[in-house]
Amino acid sequence: MRKNSVAVRKVVGKLVTHLILMIGLVIMIIPFLWMVTTSLKEIWEVFTPQMQWLPETPIWQNYVDAWNYAPFGRYYLNTAFVSISVVVLQLTICSLAAFALSRLEFPGRDIIFYGILGTMMLPGTIMLVPSYLVLHWLGWIDTYWALIIPAVFNAFGIFLLRQFFMTIPKDLDDAAIIDGCSRFGVLWRMIIPLSKPALAAIGLMTFMGQWNSFMWPLIVTNSENMRTITVGISMFKDQFSNMWTLMMAASTTATIPLLILFFFSQRFFIEGITLTGMKG
Numbered sequence: 001m002r003k004n005s006v007a008v009r010k011v012v013g014k015l016v017t018h019l020i021l022m023i024g025l026v027i028m029i030i031p032f033l034w035m036v037t038t039s040l041k042e043i044w045e046v047f048t049p050q051m052q053w054l055p056e057t058p059i060w061q062n063y064v065d066a067w068n069y070a071p072f073g074r075y076y077l078n079t080a081f082v083s084i085s086v087v088v089l090q091l092t093i094c095s096l097a098a099f100a101l102s103r104l105e106f107p108g109r110d111i112i113f114y115g116i117l118g119t120m121m122l123p124g125t126i127m128l129v130p131s132y133l134v135l136h137w138l139g140w141i142d143t144y145w146a147l148i149i150p151a152v153f154n155a156f157g158i159f160l161l162r163q164f165f166m167t168i169p170k171d172l173d174d175a176a177i178i179d180g181c182s183r184f185g186v187l188w189r190m191i192i193p194l195s196k197p198a199l200a201a202i203g204l205m206t207f208m209g210q211w212n213s214f215m216w217p218l219i220v221t222n223s224e225n226m227r228t229i230t231v232g233i234s235m236f237k238d239q240f241s242n243m244w245t246l247m248m249a250a251s252t253t254a255t256i257p258l259l260i261l262f263f264f265s266q267r268f269f270i271e272g273i274t275l276t277g278m279k280g
Contacts, residue, residue: 039248075232098161
């Protein structure tokens with residue numbers, strides 16, 4: 001009887017957990033579905049007295065009109081270039097820093113690591129004005145440098161990779177060095193190949209963060225040619241405030257690349273998080 005009651009409690013616990021997850025899924029997916037269906041409606045269908053989920057006839061022309069009313073092609077190009085550049089540079093810097101903090105012995109190593117962790121406690125808004133003043137002094141405002149360079153340093157990425165590198169036995173380093181491999185060779189030939197899940201997780205989070213970034217690109221860009229997709233959609237909303245169908249079409253096209261990316265890389269993302277020693 002006791003075994004049966006324990007089994008029943010486990011089943012009930014799983015059912016309750018899945019029920020809560022399903023409710024959360026519905027709550028999160030409803031706004032997305034509403035955005036997609038609205039992008040295919042006539043404008044009068046948006047303001048009907050009763051909520052109308054599906055359009056009577058899908059209007060695919062909304063996507064063409066939204067694309068033509070604003071230079072979304074340029075916005076996408078800027079966003080993709082900035083996001084990819086930040087991912088590449090950030091992974092390079094985080095890998096080098098994490099390797100030094102986890103595999104090398106030098107005075108002050110732990111103090112430097114704690115200092116890096118301390119920067120994670122500072123709200124990002126505190127650094128907006130100082131960062132802007134530095135970029136203005138350098139003459140980088142309204143350039144790709146202003147969009148890319150400040151986002152290259154990532155304290156969380158360094159921490160995540162350091163934790164992952166520490167799970168790799170140091171005996172591999174010693175064996176490689178005995179065989180004539182340099183420190184950089186150890187990183188490039190051994191540590192990096194073994195750390196693909198963690199690198200993929202950081203790369204995915206960084207790409208999504210840069211793609212959705214709004215406040216910083218809004219501050220450091222002035223011309224239309226330098227705007228990213230989030231700033232472009234915001235300006236589009238200000239200019240065409242009553243054209244909800246076109247705005248939803250633009251928002252949908254901005255969201256789809258992230259969904260596709262996460263769909264194909266979610267396995268690496270989950271592996272990278274669970275294998276870094278962050279489980280406790």
